[in-house]
Amino acid sequence: MSALPAAILFDFDGTLIDSAPDILTGINLLLDEENLPKLDLAQVHQFIGDGAPMLVTRTFAAVGRPLDPDSVPAMTDRYMAIYESLPADPGCVFPGVAGTLASLRESIPLALVTNKPERATHAVLRAIGLDGLFTAVVGGDTLPTRKPHPGPLLHAMAQLGAAPARTVMVGDGANDVTAGRAAGCRVVCVTYGYPRMPVEELGADRLVDHFHDLPAALADLALQ
Known part of the structure:
Protein backbone atom coordinates (compact mmCIF):
# COMPACT_ATOMS: atom_id res chain seq x y z
CA MET A 1 0.00 0.00 0.00
CA SER A 19 -12.02 33.80 6.64
CA ALA A 20 -13.41 35.08 9.94
CA PRO A 21 -12.39 38.74 9.44
CA ASP A 22 -14.13 38.95 6.04
CA ILE A 23 -17.17 37.10 7.37
CA LEU A 24 -17.28 39.53 10.29
CA THR A 25 -17.14 42.49 7.93
CA GLY A 26 -19.96 41.10 5.81
CA ILE A 27 -22.22 40.19 8.71
CA ASN A 28 -21.67 43.55 10.40
CA LEU A 29 -22.57 45.39 7.20
CA LEU A 30 -25.81 43.41 7.15
CA LEU A 31 -26.49 44.23 10.80
CA ASP A 32 -25.77 47.89 10.10
CA GLU A 33 -28.40 47.86 7.35
CA GLU A 34 -30.86 46.49 9.90
CA ASN A 35 -29.84 49.07 12.55
CA LEU A 36 -28.64 46.33 14.86
CA PRO A 37 -25.50 46.12 17.04
CA LYS A 38 -22.37 44.59 15.58
CA LEU A 39 -20.69 41.32 16.43
CA ASP A 40 -17.06 40.89 17.44
CA LEU A 41 -14.53 38.43 16.05
CA ALA A 42 -14.84 35.97 18.94
CA GLN A 43 -18.58 35.67 18.33
CA VAL A 44 -18.12 35.07 14.61
CA HIS A 45 -15.59 32.32 15.33
CA GLN A 46 -18.36 30.50 17.20
CA PHE A 47 -20.89 30.95 14.39
CA ILE A 48 -18.77 29.73 11.44
CA GLY A 49 -18.87 26.22 10.04
CA ASP A 50 -22.50 25.22 9.55
CA GLY A 51 -23.27 27.19 6.40
CA ALA A 52 -24.50 30.72 5.66
CA PRO A 53 -28.14 30.22 6.79
CA MET A 54 -27.00 29.07 10.23
CA LEU A 55 -24.48 31.91 10.44
CA VAL A 56 -27.24 34.43 9.77
CA THR A 57 -29.65 32.71 12.15
CA ARG A 58 -27.12 32.66 14.99
CA THR A 59 -26.13 36.27 14.31
CA PHE A 60 -29.64 37.67 14.59
CA ALA A 61 -30.34 35.62 17.71
CA ALA A 62 -27.13 36.94 19.28
CA VAL A 63 -28.08 40.59 18.73
CA GLY A 64 -31.55 40.12 20.16
CA ARG A 65 -33.70 39.92 17.04
CA PRO A 66 -34.26 36.25 16.22
CA LEU A 67 -35.37 35.64 12.67
CA ASP A 68 -38.58 33.92 11.74
CA PRO A 69 -37.54 30.76 9.84
CA ASP A 70 -39.38 31.99 6.73
CA SER A 71 -37.21 35.12 6.62
CA VAL A 72 -33.87 33.31 6.88
CA PRO A 73 -33.46 32.58 3.13
CA ALA A 74 -33.93 36.21 2.07
CA MET A 75 -31.64 37.50 4.81
CA THR A 76 -29.04 34.89 3.88
CA ASP A 77 -29.22 35.97 0.24
CA ARG A 78 -28.64 39.56 1.33
CA TYR A 79 -25.67 38.55 3.47
CA MET A 80 -24.14 36.53 0.62
CA ALA A 81 -24.53 39.47 -1.77
CA ILE A 82 -22.63 41.65 0.69
CA TYR A 83 -19.97 38.99 1.39
CA GLU A 84 -19.38 38.26 -2.30
CA SER A 85 -18.90 41.98 -2.96
CA LEU A 86 -15.97 42.13 -0.55
CA PRO A 87 -12.51 41.64 -2.12
CA ALA A 88 -10.89 38.48 -0.79
CA ASP A 89 -7.49 39.09 0.74
CA PRO A 90 -4.80 36.65 -0.46
CA GLY A 91 -3.26 37.17 2.97
CA CYS A 92 -6.08 35.14 4.49
Missing part, protein backbone atom coordinates in the same frame (compact mmCIF):
# COMPACT_ATOMS: atom_id res chain seq x y z
CA SER A 2 1.19 3.49 -0.79
CA ALA A 3 2.41 5.53 2.17
CA LEU A 4 0.02 8.33 1.21
CA PRO A 5 -3.77 8.31 0.71
CA ALA A 6 -5.46 7.98 -2.65
CA ALA A 7 -7.35 11.26 -2.18
CA ILE A 8 -7.53 14.13 0.30
CA LEU A 9 -10.61 16.23 1.06
CA PHE A 10 -10.21 19.66 2.65
CA ASP A 11 -12.45 21.94 4.63
CA PHE A 12 -12.03 25.61 3.72
CA ASP A 13 -12.81 28.17 6.45
CA GLY A 14 -10.52 27.72 9.44
CA THR A 15 -8.49 25.03 7.68
CA LEU A 16 -7.04 26.63 4.54
CA ILE A 17 -8.02 30.26 5.09
CA ASP A 18 -8.67 32.63 7.98
CA VAL A 93 -4.40 31.89 3.39
CA PHE A 94 -2.83 30.21 6.39
CA PRO A 95 0.97 29.79 6.34
CA GLY A 96 2.18 26.76 4.43
CA VAL A 97 -1.14 26.07 2.70
CA ALA A 98 -0.35 27.07 -0.87
CA GLY A 99 2.99 25.29 -1.09
CA THR A 100 1.81 22.15 0.70
CA LEU A 101 -1.30 21.84 -1.47
CA ALA A 102 0.73 22.33 -4.64
CA SER A 103 3.17 19.62 -3.55
CA LEU A 104 0.43 17.15 -2.60
CA ARG A 105 -1.43 17.88 -5.83
CA GLU A 106 1.48 16.49 -7.85
CA SER A 107 0.69 12.94 -6.73
CA ILE A 108 -2.72 12.95 -4.98
CA PRO A 109 -6.09 14.30 -6.22
CA LEU A 110 -7.49 16.95 -3.90
CA ALA A 111 -11.06 18.13 -3.29
CA LEU A 112 -12.55 20.98 -1.32
CA VAL A 113 -15.62 20.10 0.76
CA THR A 114 -17.02 23.15 2.52
CA ASN A 115 -20.31 24.40 3.94
CA LYS A 116 -19.65 27.78 2.30
CA PRO A 117 -21.94 28.27 -0.74
CA GLU A 118 -20.33 26.98 -3.91
CA ARG A 119 -20.37 30.21 -5.92
CA ALA A 120 -18.69 32.15 -3.11
CA THR A 121 -16.18 29.35 -2.65
CA HIS A 122 -15.09 29.47 -6.29
CA ALA A 123 -14.85 33.28 -6.15
CA VAL A 124 -12.61 33.20 -3.07
CA LEU A 125 -10.45 30.41 -4.54
CA ARG A 126 -9.85 32.51 -7.67
CA ALA A 127 -9.07 35.63 -5.66
CA ILE A 128 -6.50 33.93 -3.44
CA GLY A 129 -4.86 31.87 -6.19
CA LEU A 130 -5.85 28.37 -5.02
CA ASP A 131 -8.43 27.63 -7.71
CA GLY A 132 -6.25 25.33 -9.80
CA LEU A 133 -5.43 22.91 -7.02
CA PHE A 134 -8.69 21.01 -6.59
CA THR A 135 -10.12 18.33 -8.83
CA ALA A 136 -13.54 18.78 -7.21
CA VAL A 137 -15.23 21.51 -5.19
CA VAL A 138 -18.35 20.71 -3.16
CA GLY A 139 -20.08 23.64 -1.48
CA GLY A 140 -22.75 23.84 1.16
CA ASP A 141 -25.44 24.26 -1.47
CA THR A 142 -24.08 21.81 -4.06
CA LEU A 143 -26.21 18.98 -2.65
CA PRO A 144 -29.35 18.80 -0.49
CA THR A 145 -27.07 17.88 2.44
CA ARG A 146 -24.00 19.51 3.97
CA LYS A 147 -21.46 18.49 6.60
CA PRO A 148 -21.79 16.83 9.14
CA HIS A 149 -23.76 14.63 6.71
CA PRO A 150 -21.35 12.37 4.81
CA GLY A 151 -23.02 13.06 1.46
CA PRO A 152 -20.72 15.90 0.34
CA LEU A 153 -17.63 13.83 1.13
CA LEU A 154 -18.98 10.79 -0.71
CA HIS A 155 -19.85 13.03 -3.67
CA ALA A 156 -16.31 14.40 -3.77
CA MET A 157 -14.80 10.92 -3.51
CA ALA A 158 -16.96 9.74 -6.40
CA GLN A 159 -15.59 12.58 -8.54
CA LEU A 160 -12.03 11.68 -7.54
CA GLY A 161 -12.59 7.94 -8.01
CA ALA A 162 -11.33 7.28 -4.49
CA ALA A 163 -12.46 4.69 -1.95
CA PRO A 164 -13.32 5.98 1.55
CA ALA A 165 -10.77 3.69 3.21
CA ARG A 166 -8.00 5.35 1.17
CA THR A 167 -9.27 8.91 1.65
CA VAL A 168 -8.41 11.45 4.35
CA MET A 169 -10.60 14.39 5.41
CA VAL A 170 -8.67 17.42 6.66
CA GLY A 171 -10.61 19.98 8.67
CA ASP A 172 -10.80 21.99 11.86
CA GLY A 173 -14.08 21.13 13.57
CA ALA A 174 -16.66 18.60 14.66
CA ASN A 175 -18.53 18.72 11.35
CA ASP A 176 -15.41 17.53 9.53
CA VAL A 177 -14.79 14.69 11.97
CA THR A 178 -18.42 13.56 12.06
CA ALA A 179 -18.75 13.65 8.27
CA GLY A 180 -15.42 11.92 7.78
CA ARG A 181 -16.26 9.12 10.17
CA ALA A 182 -19.70 8.62 8.60
CA ALA A 183 -18.13 8.52 5.14
CA GLY A 184 -15.54 5.93 6.20
CA CYS A 185 -12.51 8.24 6.00
CA ARG A 186 -9.57 8.89 8.24
CA VAL A 187 -9.56 12.43 9.65
CA VAL A 188 -6.80 14.95 10.35
CA CYS A 189 -7.60 18.22 12.15
CA VAL A 190 -5.60 21.42 12.29
CA THR A 191 -5.36 22.99 15.74
CA TYR A 192 -5.58 26.65 14.67
CA GLY A 193 -9.12 26.82 13.25
CA TYR A 194 -12.62 27.46 14.57
CA PRO A 195 -13.55 24.20 16.33
CA ARG A 196 -16.04 25.54 18.97
CA MET A 197 -14.68 22.90 21.38
CA PRO A 198 -11.20 21.73 22.43
CA VAL A 199 -9.66 20.29 19.28
CA GLU A 200 -8.21 17.42 21.28
CA GLU A 201 -11.77 16.28 22.01
CA LEU A 202 -12.89 16.11 18.37
CA GLY A 203 -11.72 12.53 17.90
CA ALA A 204 -9.50 13.08 14.86
CA ASP A 205 -6.91 10.46 13.95
CA ARG A 206 -4.16 13.07 13.91
CA LEU A 207 -3.74 16.74 14.84
CA VAL A 208 -1.37 19.15 13.11
CA ASP A 209 -0.32 22.51 14.53
CA HIS A 210 1.04 23.82 11.23
CA PHE A 211 -0.21 23.03 7.73
CA HIS A 212 3.27 22.15 6.49
CA ASP A 213 3.20 19.23 8.96
CA LEU A 214 0.29 17.65 7.07
CA PRO A 215 2.30 15.39 4.68
CA ALA A 216 4.07 13.76 7.63
CA ALA A 217 0.74 13.20 9.38
CA LEU A 218 -0.74 11.67 6.23
CA ALA A 219 2.18 9.29 5.81
CA ASP A 220 1.96 8.31 9.45
CA LEU A 221 -1.76 7.60 9.10
CA ALA A 222 -1.35 5.33 6.08
CA LEU A 223 1.43 3.35 7.74
CA GLN A 224 -0.66 2.33 10.74
Whole structure:
Protein backbone atom coordinates (compact mmCIF):
# COMPACT_ATOMS: atom_id res chain seq x y z
CA MET A 1 0.00 0.00 0.00
CA SER A 2 1.19 3.49 -0.79
CA ALA A 3 2.41 5.53 2.17
CA LEU A 4 0.02 8.33 1.21
CA PRO A 5 -3.77 8.31 0.71
CA ALA A 6 -5.46 7.98 -2.65
CA ALA A 7 -7.35 11.26 -2.18
CA ILE A 8 -7.53 14.13 0.30
CA LEU A 9 -10.61 16.23 1.06
CA PHE A 10 -10.21 19.66 2.65
CA ASP A 11 -12.45 21.94 4.63
CA PHE A 12 -12.03 25.61 3.72
CA ASP A 13 -12.81 28.17 6.45
CA GLY A 14 -10.52 27.72 9.44
CA THR A 15 -8.49 25.03 7.68
CA LEU A 16 -7.04 26.63 4.54
CA ILE A 17 -8.02 30.26 5.09
CA ASP A 18 -8.67 32.63 7.98
CA SER A 19 -12.02 33.80 6.64
CA ALA A 20 -13.41 35.08 9.94
CA PRO A 21 -12.39 38.74 9.44
CA ASP A 22 -14.13 38.95 6.04
CA ILE A 23 -17.17 37.10 7.37
CA LEU A 24 -17.28 39.53 10.29
CA THR A 25 -17.14 42.49 7.93
CA GLY A 26 -19.96 41.10 5.81
CA ILE A 27 -22.22 40.19 8.71
CA ASN A 28 -21.67 43.55 10.40
CA LEU A 29 -22.57 45.39 7.20
CA LEU A 30 -25.81 43.41 7.15
CA LEU A 31 -26.49 44.23 10.80
CA ASP A 32 -25.77 47.89 10.10
CA GLU A 33 -28.40 47.86 7.35
CA GLU A 34 -30.86 46.49 9.90
CA ASN A 35 -29.84 49.07 12.55
CA LEU A 36 -28.64 46.33 14.86
CA PRO A 37 -25.50 46.12 17.04
CA LYS A 38 -22.37 44.59 15.58
CA LEU A 39 -20.69 41.32 16.43
CA ASP A 40 -17.06 40.89 17.44
CA LEU A 41 -14.53 38.43 16.05
CA ALA A 42 -14.84 35.97 18.94
CA GLN A 43 -18.58 35.67 18.33
CA VAL A 44 -18.12 35.07 14.61
CA HIS A 45 -15.59 32.32 15.33
CA GLN A 46 -18.36 30.50 17.20
CA PHE A 47 -20.89 30.95 14.39
CA ILE A 48 -18.77 29.73 11.44
CA GLY A 49 -18.87 26.22 10.04
CA ASP A 50 -22.50 25.22 9.55
CA GLY A 51 -23.27 27.19 6.40
CA ALA A 52 -24.50 30.72 5.66
CA PRO A 53 -28.14 30.22 6.79
CA MET A 54 -27.00 29.07 10.23
CA LEU A 55 -24.48 31.91 10.44
CA VAL A 56 -27.24 34.43 9.77
CA THR A 57 -29.65 32.71 12.15
CA ARG A 58 -27.12 32.66 14.99
CA THR A 59 -26.13 36.27 14.31
CA PHE A 60 -29.64 37.67 14.59
CA ALA A 61 -30.34 35.62 17.71
CA ALA A 62 -27.13 36.94 19.28
CA VAL A 63 -28.08 40.59 18.73
CA GLY A 64 -31.55 40.12 20.16
CA ARG A 65 -33.70 39.92 17.04
CA PRO A 66 -34.26 36.25 16.22
CA LEU A 67 -35.37 35.64 12.67
CA ASP A 68 -38.58 33.92 11.74
CA PRO A 69 -37.54 30.76 9.84
CA ASP A 70 -39.38 31.99 6.73
CA SER A 71 -37.21 35.12 6.62
CA VAL A 72 -33.87 33.31 6.88
CA PRO A 73 -33.46 32.58 3.13
CA ALA A 74 -33.93 36.21 2.07
CA MET A 75 -31.64 37.50 4.81
CA THR A 76 -29.04 34.89 3.88
CA ASP A 77 -29.22 35.97 0.24
CA ARG A 78 -28.64 39.56 1.33
CA TYR A 79 -25.67 38.55 3.47
CA MET A 80 -24.14 36.53 0.62
CA ALA A 81 -24.53 39.47 -1.77
CA ILE A 82 -22.63 41.65 0.69
CA TYR A 83 -19.97 38.99 1.39
CA GLU A 84 -19.38 38.26 -2.30
CA SER A 85 -18.90 41.98 -2.96
CA LEU A 86 -15.97 42.13 -0.55
CA PRO A 87 -12.51 41.64 -2.12
CA ALA A 88 -10.89 38.48 -0.79
CA ASP A 89 -7.49 39.09 0.74
CA PRO A 90 -4.80 36.65 -0.46
CA GLY A 91 -3.26 37.17 2.97
CA CYS A 92 -6.08 35.14 4.49
CA VAL A 93 -4.40 31.89 3.39
CA PHE A 94 -2.83 30.21 6.39
CA PRO A 95 0.97 29.79 6.34
CA GLY A 96 2.18 26.76 4.43
CA VAL A 97 -1.14 26.07 2.70
CA ALA A 98 -0.35 27.07 -0.87
CA GLY A 99 2.99 25.29 -1.09
CA THR A 100 1.81 22.15 0.70
CA LEU A 101 -1.30 21.84 -1.47
CA ALA A 102 0.73 22.33 -4.64
CA SER A 103 3.17 19.62 -3.55
CA LEU A 104 0.43 17.15 -2.60
CA ARG A 105 -1.43 17.88 -5.83
CA GLU A 106 1.48 16.49 -7.85
CA SER A 107 0.69 12.94 -6.73
CA ILE A 108 -2.72 12.95 -4.98
CA PRO A 109 -6.09 14.30 -6.22
CA LEU A 110 -7.49 16.95 -3.90
CA ALA A 111 -11.06 18.13 -3.29
CA LEU A 112 -12.55 20.98 -1.32
CA VAL A 113 -15.62 20.10 0.76
CA THR A 114 -17.02 23.15 2.52
CA ASN A 115 -20.31 24.40 3.94
CA LYS A 116 -19.65 27.78 2.30
CA PRO A 117 -21.94 28.27 -0.74
CA GLU A 118 -20.33 26.98 -3.91
CA ARG A 119 -20.37 30.21 -5.92
CA ALA A 120 -18.69 32.15 -3.11
CA THR A 121 -16.18 29.35 -2.65
CA HIS A 122 -15.09 29.47 -6.29
CA ALA A 123 -14.85 33.28 -6.15
CA VAL A 124 -12.61 33.20 -3.07
CA LEU A 125 -10.45 30.41 -4.54
CA ARG A 126 -9.85 32.51 -7.67
CA ALA A 127 -9.07 35.63 -5.66
CA ILE A 128 -6.50 33.93 -3.44
CA GLY A 129 -4.86 31.87 -6.19
CA LEU A 130 -5.85 28.37 -5.02
CA ASP A 131 -8.43 27.63 -7.71
CA GLY A 132 -6.25 25.33 -9.80
CA LEU A 133 -5.43 22.91 -7.02
CA PHE A 134 -8.69 21.01 -6.59
CA THR A 135 -10.12 18.33 -8.83
CA ALA A 136 -13.54 18.78 -7.21
CA VAL A 137 -15.23 21.51 -5.19
CA VAL A 138 -18.35 20.71 -3.16
CA GLY A 139 -20.08 23.64 -1.48
CA GLY A 140 -22.75 23.84 1.16
CA ASP A 141 -25.44 24.26 -1.47
CA THR A 142 -24.08 21.81 -4.06
CA LEU A 143 -26.21 18.98 -2.65
CA PRO A 144 -29.35 18.80 -0.49
CA THR A 145 -27.07 17.88 2.44
CA ARG A 146 -24.00 19.51 3.97
CA LYS A 147 -21.46 18.49 6.60
CA PRO A 148 -21.79 16.83 9.14
CA HIS A 149 -23.76 14.63 6.71
CA PRO A 150 -21.35 12.37 4.81
CA GLY A 151 -23.02 13.06 1.46
CA PRO A 152 -20.72 15.90 0.34
CA LEU A 153 -17.63 13.83 1.13
CA LEU A 154 -18.98 10.79 -0.71
CA HIS A 155 -19.85 13.03 -3.67
CA ALA A 156 -16.31 14.40 -3.77
CA MET A 157 -14.80 10.92 -3.51
CA ALA A 158 -16.96 9.74 -6.40
CA GLN A 159 -15.59 12.58 -8.54
CA LEU A 160 -12.03 11.68 -7.54
CA GLY A 161 -12.59 7.94 -8.01
CA ALA A 162 -11.33 7.28 -4.49
CA ALA A 163 -12.46 4.69 -1.95
CA PRO A 164 -13.32 5.98 1.55
CA ALA A 165 -10.77 3.69 3.21
CA ARG A 166 -8.00 5.35 1.17
CA THR A 167 -9.27 8.91 1.65
CA VAL A 168 -8.41 11.45 4.35
CA MET A 169 -10.60 14.39 5.41
CA VAL A 170 -8.67 17.42 6.66
CA GLY A 171 -10.61 19.98 8.67
CA ASP A 172 -10.80 21.99 11.86
CA GLY A 173 -14.08 21.13 13.57
CA ALA A 174 -16.66 18.60 14.66
CA ASN A 175 -18.53 18.72 11.35
CA ASP A 176 -15.41 17.53 9.53
CA VAL A 177 -14.79 14.69 11.97
CA THR A 178 -18.42 13.56 12.06
CA ALA A 179 -18.75 13.65 8.27
CA GLY A 180 -15.42 11.92 7.78
CA ARG A 181 -16.26 9.12 10.17
CA ALA A 182 -19.70 8.62 8.60
CA ALA A 183 -18.13 8.52 5.14
CA GLY A 184 -15.54 5.93 6.20
CA CYS A 185 -12.51 8.24 6.00
CA ARG A 186 -9.57 8.89 8.24
CA VAL A 187 -9.56 12.43 9.65
CA VAL A 188 -6.80 14.95 10.35
CA CYS A 189 -7.60 18.22 12.15
CA VAL A 190 -5.60 21.42 12.29
CA THR A 191 -5.36 22.99 15.74
CA TYR A 192 -5.58 26.65 14.67
CA GLY A 193 -9.12 26.82 13.25
CA TYR A 194 -12.62 27.46 14.57
CA PRO A 195 -13.55 24.20 16.33
CA ARG A 196 -16.04 25.54 18.97
CA MET A 197 -14.68 22.90 21.38
CA PRO A 198 -11.20 21.73 22.43
CA VAL A 199 -9.66 20.29 19.28
CA GLU A 200 -8.21 17.42 21.28
CA GLU A 201 -11.77 16.28 22.01
CA LEU A 202 -12.89 16.11 18.37
CA GLY A 203 -11.72 12.53 17.90
CA ALA A 204 -9.50 13.08 14.86
CA ASP A 205 -6.91 10.46 13.95
CA ARG A 206 -4.16 13.07 13.91
CA LEU A 207 -3.74 16.74 14.84
CA VAL A 208 -1.37 19.15 13.11
CA ASP A 209 -0.32 22.51 14.53
CA HIS A 210 1.04 23.82 11.23
CA PHE A 211 -0.21 23.03 7.73
CA HIS A 212 3.27 22.15 6.49
CA ASP A 213 3.20 19.23 8.96
CA LEU A 214 0.29 17.65 7.07
CA PRO A 215 2.30 15.39 4.68
CA ALA A 216 4.07 13.76 7.63
CA ALA A 217 0.74 13.20 9.38
CA LEU A 218 -0.74 11.67 6.23
CA ALA A 219 2.18 9.29 5.81
CA ASP A 220 1.96 8.31 9.45
CA LEU A 221 -1.76 7.60 9.10
CA ALA A 222 -1.35 5.33 6.08
CA LEU A 223 1.43 3.35 7.74
CA GLN A 224 -0.66 2.33 10.74
